[in-house]
Every structure is written in structure tokens, then in C-alpha cells.
Amino acid sequence: MQDTLETDTDAQENLRQREADHPTSLVMRFGMESPLQLDGGASIAPWQIAYQTYGTLNADKTNAILVCHALTGDQHVASVNPVTGKPGWWSQMVGPGNPIDTERFFVICSNVLGGCLGTTGPASTNPATGKPYGLDLPVVTIPDMVRAQAALVSALGIDRLFAVIGGSMGGMQVLQWASAYPDRVFSCVAIATSYRHSSQNIAFHEVGRQAVMADPDWLAGHYLDDGRNPRKGLAVARMAAHITYMSEQSLHQKFGRNLQDRERLTFGFDADFQIESYLRHQGMTFVDRFDANSYLYVTRAMDYFDLAAAHGGVLANAFRASKTRFCLISFTSDWLFPTSESRAVVHALNASGASVSFVEIDSDRGHDSFLLDIPEQYRIIRGFLTGAARSAGIPGPTPFSEESAR
Amino acid sequence: MTDLLDPILSDVRVDLKEIAALVEPGSRVLDIGCGDGDLLELLTRTRDVDGRGIELSQRGVNDAVARGLSVIQGDADSDLYQYPDQSFDYVILSQTIQATRNTKLVLQEMLRIGRRVIVSLPNFGHYDVRLQLMLRGRMPVSKRLPYSWYDTPNIHFCTIRDFVELSQEVGATVEKALAFNGAAKKLPFNAPWWVWNLIATQAVFLLSGR
Numbered sequence: 238m239q240d241t242l243e244t245d246t247d248a249q250e251n252l253r254q255r256e257a258d259h260p261t262s263l264v265m266r267f268g269m270e271s272p273l274q275l276d277g278g279a280s281i282a283p284w285q286i287a288y289q290t291y292g293t294l295n296a297d298k299t300n301a302i303l304v305c306h307a308l309t310g311d312q313h314v315a316s317v318n319p320v321t322g323k324p325g326w327w328s329q330m331v332g333p334g335n336p337i338d339t340e341r342f343f344v345i346c347s348n349v350l351g352g353c354l355g356t357t358g359p360a361s362t363n364p365a366t367g368k369p370y371g372l373d374l375p376v377v378t379i380p381d382m383v384r385a386q387a388a389l390v391s392a393l394g395i396d397r398l399f400a401v402i403g404g405s406m407g408g409m410q411v412l413q414w415a416s417a418y419p420d421r422v423f424s425c426v427a428i429a430t431s432y433r434h435s436s437q438n439i440a441f442h443e444v445g446r447q448a449v450m451a452d453p454d455w456l457a458g459h460y461l462d463d464g465r466n467p468r469k470g471l472a473v474a475r476m477a478a479h480i481t482y483m484s485e486q487s488l489h490q491k492f493g494r495n496l497q498d499r500e501r502l503t504f505g506f507d508a509d510f511q512i513e514s515y516l517r518h519q520g521m522t523f524v525d526r527f528d529a530n531s532y533l534y535v536t537r538a539m540d541y542f543d544l545a546a547a548h549g550g551v552l553a554n555a556f557r558a559s560k561t562r563f564c565l566i567s568f569t570s571d572w573l574f575p576t577s578e579s580r581a582v583v584h585a586l587n588a589s590g591a592s593v594s595f596v597e598i599d600s601d602r603g604h605d606s607f608l609l610d611i612p613e614q615y616r617i618i619r620g621f622l623t624g625a626a627r628s629a630g631i632p633g634p635t636p637f638s639e640e641s642a643r
Numbered sequence: 644m645t646d647l648l649d650p651i652l653s654d655v656r657v658d659l660k661e662i663a664a665l666v667e668p669g670s671r672v673l674d675i676g677c678g679d680g681d682l683l684e685l686l687t688r689t690r691d692v693d694g695r696g697i698e699l700s701q702r703g704v705n706d707a708v709a710r711g712l713s714v715i716q717g718d719a720d721s722d723l724y725q726y727p728d729q730s731f732d733y734v735i736l737s738q739t740i741q742a743t744r745n746t747k748l749v750l751q752e753m754l755r756i757g758r759r760v761i762v763s764l765p766n767f768g769h770y771d772v773r774l775q776l777m778l779r780g781r782m783p784v785s786k787r788l789p790y791s792w793y794d795t796p797n798i799h800f801c802t803i804r805d806f807v808e809l810s811q812e813v814g815a816t817v818e819k820a821l822a823f824n825g826a827a828k829k830l831p832f833n834a835p836w837w838v839w840n841l842i843a844t845q846a847v848f849l850l851s852g853r
């Protein structure tokens with residue numbers, strides 16, 4: 238493990254450090270006059286939010302879709318990630334002619350508050366000290382992230398989003414949007430998510446955070462000041478988390494008990510099994526693209542999320558008199574955010590009289606299904622958005638002309 | 644295996660248009676057992692309703708949502724409690740009542756949720772059914788109703804008279820009733836119940852609570 242995790246990736250780390258303040262994307266900066274008020278009581282100013290857009294905003298500004306990313310995602314939903322050089326994390330979902338069709342809709346995706354790709358987070362420079370915030374950044378919540386996004390959407394001159402869409406932690410933001418800004422969300426799609434983080438999920442996150450904090454290079458959160466990085470701790474955190482994103486069945490099918498580049502067991506602690514090697518790789522590549530403190534902040538935000546508790550313990554109160562059209566999607570093999578969680582949201586929406594569609598999709602690939610190439614998910618999202626666009630009076634995409642077909 | 648029963652089900656969706664005609668334009672509608680959403684789409688298109696659906700089969704749900712309809716996976720027997728009192732103008736149960744387990748409770752819940760209730764059902768008092776049972780001494784099985792008695796999801800078949808009696812028992816008022824024969828022709832409105840019960844293959848009821 239020693240060898241695999243300690244690769245020289247200084248260049249990538251420098252690149253990432255630069256992205257934290259000067260992202261390779263659009264960025265909206267808010268000055269001292271526009272502080273961001275946080276749930277924890279503190280406020281941040283100045284602050285910034287990094288975002289990407291795709292497609293064209295129509296004249297009435299009615300065709301905007303906000304895509305909310307998950308725990309370790311970013312604003313590059315359908316554009317090349319500047320740190321990894323890989324295509325956007327949902328580029329099959331978002332794009333011209335795709336289910337979230339950028340020929341019809343104007344798609345916005347922003348990096349979350351507390352993230353590390355250009356929105357204010359623990360890796361950003363604290364203007365008061367000139368050094369990275371580290372743990373001096375106040376703890377942020379899902380509602381804080383959404384408040385930041387709402388400020389961005391307002392700054393773009395958009396009163397009402399046609400849709401807010403996201404999976405996992407992105408789905409939490411979707412539900413928070415619909416609850417906090419019912420008049421600003423015409424429709425929403427919340428995928429593989431819940432209205433609150435379960436005890437089991439908090440437990441997994443705590444294991445990850447403890448792994449980071451146990452790394453001697455973490456330096457009580459001040460590693461960036463010393464040019465260090467708790468790589469091992471963060472890699473272990475990612476390895477543990479990655480297991481929760483898959484299913485027993487998919488692990489078995491993909492790896493079984495297959496050995497990694499060897500004929501027999503070595504009676505040692507090398508990565509004898511393919512699954513070990515796979516997880517080590519996942520941990521290692523993750524460390525290259527993500528900040529350890531960001532991991533603490535963003536997992537904490539998920540843990541604190543409880544939309545029912547925020548409404549007197551009655552989830553239906555979160556959606557009182559909502560006119561938003563909801564679509565919830567879950568996956569059969571997702572044990573991190575199981576179907577029962579989505580169903581609880583559906584029950585609350587029914588109790589509050591909201592318009593709701595709910596689909597459970599057959600998939601053996603666990604929680605990660607929402608990020609994978611699942612045709613049924615494309616069909617559902619395309620259909621739901623088409624129906625909602627019909628109601629909202631958003632014209633369809635320009636029909637193929639002879640020229641553009643050629 | 645005979646197709647004697649087919650006249651009852653050959654026109655199985657003839658009720659959709661008739662149901663749509665009963666619904667006031669612009670109202671809120673809950674369609675229980677909506678399948679892949681044919682009725683909801685018809686209502687949305689022709690009556691401009693705010694329509695919602697519940698469907699048991701995941702396939703039906705996915706198809707309906709992919710059509711842009713507001714449909715959730717759910718069970719008439721166990722999921723109606725979630726809906727507030729009088730939250731819909733119409734609650735519709737079309738060709739589904741025979742598959743409910745606790746039929747009386749389902750009807751009561753529908754009357755609680757909706758200001759009006761529309762139920763369409765196949766009439767098992769039709770003379771074909773009576774003949775099949777009387778002459779062959781077997782439970783009716785046909786191409787469109789392919790289940791044997793021991794594996795059918797349709798566990799609570801009733802006749803028109805049975806349903807009228809149940810409506811009275813739960814305190815509902817029959818505001819309107821329509822019946823159709825095997826050729827999907829509407830039967831005369833003023834025919835007595837026993838005539839309908841003998842020659843109607845389908846019936847549609849519009850009920851209201853007390």
C-alpha cells in the first residue's frame with residue numbers, strides 16, 4: 238500500500254491548488270457587501286462560486302436547468318475536468334440531443350460551497366490571512382450550498398429555474414431547493430437520494446473523516462500551509478466510501494475472488510485480489526483530484542441534512558402547497574440510498590398534495606447507477622422533462638435542418 | 644379454454660372515453676391503477692386536468708413517467724392513506740377494482756380522498772359468464788383473462804348489482820351510471836338494474852360521498 242499511494246503527483250496538486258482560487262470555468266464573485274449567511278451562524282465574505290453553463294438561455298429566461306453534483310463531483314458536468322483531463326461526469330446525460338438537452342435548455346452546474354474546484358471551500362485562500370482557510374472555514378450545510386446556488390442563479394438574472402436535477406448529495410440539494418424556494422423551481426428530479434442522511438450513512442462518513450484526520454500529514458487541517466497532503470488517509474476514506482457506492486452483486490460479478498496479476502496467494506499483504514487492487518487505484522486517483530479538508534466539510538454537510546427535522550419533524554411540511562413537479566428515481570440495488578428513502582419523500586409529497594412521479598429502476602450496480610450508462614434512467618428523465626417543458630410552454634429543440642444533418 | 648368471456652373484455656378500454664366525458668375540465672384527478680397512463684393522457688389532453696396516477700407494475704409506472712405523466716409506483720390497498728381528505732376532484736378506479744384485496748376499504752378511501760369517485764368494472768353478472776359457469780361448471784377463463792382461478796390477480800369480481808349494493812353500504816350516492824354491451828354500445832339509461840346486470844359487459848359509476 239505504501240508504494241501504490243505515494244506517487245509523485247505534485248504537478249496535479251499544484252494544478253488543483255490553483256483551481257481552488259482561479260477555476261478553469263466561469264466564476265461569480267460576491268464582495269464584502271454580499272456576505273453568504275450560513276446555517277451555523279457565521280457568514281462568509283467575500284466568497285465565490287465556480288460554475289459552467291451549457292446551451293443558451295432563452296429571451297424569457299425560462300429554460301434554465303440547474304444540475305447539482307454529488308459529494309465529489311464538480312461543475313464540469315459535461316466539459317473536460319481540468320484536473321483529471323477526463324470528460325464531464327454526466328456528459329451522456331447533459332448535451333445536445335441528450336436527455337438534458339442543451340439544444341433546448343440552458344444548463345448551469347456549479348461547484349458546491351465547501352468544494353475544492355473554485356467555489357469557496359477550505360482550500361480557498363482566506364482573504365483575512367492570505368493562507369488557505371483549512372478548518373477556519375465555518376462548517377457548511379446543504380441549505381448553505383443551495384443558498385449559494387440561489388445567489389448565483391439570481392446574479393444570472395434568472396427568477397425561476399425550469400428544473401433542478403441531481404443525484405445523491407445533488408438530490409439532497411434538489412429537495413432543499415424545492416423546499417426553500419418553491420416559487421423558483423418549476424420541476425425537479427431527485428435521484429438516489431433522501432430527505433435526511435441515515436445513521437448508517439453518517440457512520441460511513443465518520444470512518445472516512447477519521448481516516449483523514451488520523452493521517453499524520455493532516456496537521457490538524459493545516460497541511461496546505463506546510464505543502465503536505467494527507468494522501469493515505471483520504472485514499473482510505475475513498476476506498477471505504479467506494480464500497481458503499483457499489484453492490485455486493487456488482488462486486489462479485491466484476492471481481493469475484495479473482496487474483497491480481499498472480500497465480501496464487503502470496504501469504505502477505507500485497508493486493509492479492511483484484512478488488513483490493515481496484516480499491517487502491519480508486520483511492521489513489523481520488524487523492525489527486527480532491528482536497529482532504531473539502532472531503533470533511535462536504536461529508537459533514539450531508540450528515541447534517543434532515544429536511545424533516547428542519548420542518549418540525551414532519552417532512553410533508555417541507556413541501557406545503559408546493560406547485561413544483563417532482564420526479565424521484567431510485568435503483569433496486571442501491572443500499573446507501575435505498576428505495577424506501579425515496580418512497581418516504583413520495584409519501585410526504587402526496588400528503589402535501591404535490592405533483593410527483595416516482596420510478597424505481599432495475600439495476601445491479603448499486604448507488605453509482607445514477608452516474609452510469611443506464612438507458613432506463615435516460616428515458617425517464619427525457620420523458621419527465623419533455624412533459625414538464627410542455628406544461629411550462631418551453632418550445633422544443635429546433636428541428637433538424639438539412640444542413641445541420643449533413 | 645373458451646373465449647366465451649371475451650365479449651366482456653374485448654372492449655375493455657371503451658370505458659376510457661366515457662370516463663373522460665364525466666370529468667369536469669381543469670379538475671384534479673387521481674387515477675388508481677393507471678397502467679401506462681392511457682386515461683391520464685386522454686384526460687390531460689382533452690380535459691386539461693391536473694392528473695396523478697398510481698400503478699402497481701413498475702413497467703407501467705416507468706412507461707407513464709416517460710410519457711411525462713405524474714405517476715408513482717403504489718398499491719391501491721396500502722397506499723391511499725397518504726392522500727389528504729378531499730384532495731382531488733375525482734378519484735378514478737378503472738378496471739382495477741377486481742384486483743383489490745380490501746375492496747370496501749379502497750372504495751371508502753377513494754370517497755375520502757376525492758369529492759367524486761369514478762369506478763369502471765367488468766360485469767360478472769353478464770349472461771355469458773352465467774352460462775359458462777352453469778353449462779360447463781368451470782370458472783371462466785379466456786384469452787384476455789388468461790388466469791386460472793388459483794393464480795389470478797383478479798380476486799374480487801362483482802356484478803353491477805353487487806357494486807351498487809357496496810356503494811350503498813359505504814354511504815355513496817350513485818350520481819350517474821353507464822353500461823355497455825359487448826359491442827361497446829351504451830345501453831339505454833332508463834333500463835332497470837336487472838337488465839343491465841344481465842346484458843352489460845361493462846359499467847361505469849360516478850359516485851359521491853354523503
